[in-house]
Amino acid sequence: MSAELLKDAERALGEREALPEDLRVLAAKLVGALEDVMRVAVSSGERLPTPSYRCTSGAVADVLRGHGTAPRLMAPKS
Template sequence: MTTPNELRLLPWSGPDGKPCYLSTDDSGGYVSRLADNIEAVQLGMAADLVEQVSAVLGDRDADSEDLRCMLAELTGALRDVLRVASSRGHILAVCDPHSTALLR
């Protein structure tokens, strides 16, 4: 069992939108690998979305509905990326105590 400082924030929410955490010493376990894969997919989707948004912003014929849709997708992607960054920042802080300055 790990200490509370070593909990990993998972890239999905639980019931009621509350964060989920993983407590394990095994970074190669099934749930850890699943979380790594989901984070990779989320980051890849965010990168693809940046390209799509650039295309829509460059389209003078894009209407407010197109822009509203892009904003909704960007909001979701940003939420996912922030969760990954928060989780990875926590992992870095646990692994390297000198990296906590990055989290302030």
């Protein structure tokens, strides 16, 4: 279902004359899909064991406290 939704989104965003109602329907479906992703992520996170270390300072701790942003991962150089 997610692959089909992504194709629909790519198609709609590629159209210059996309109808507002079609975009609203697409947005609603995307919101539903993101809600599903969040539910799975939270559920998976709740089952993870508590790490044996405690991060109290630095950029990682800021992100864990809800401040700052996580660093972006870079693709490996080929």
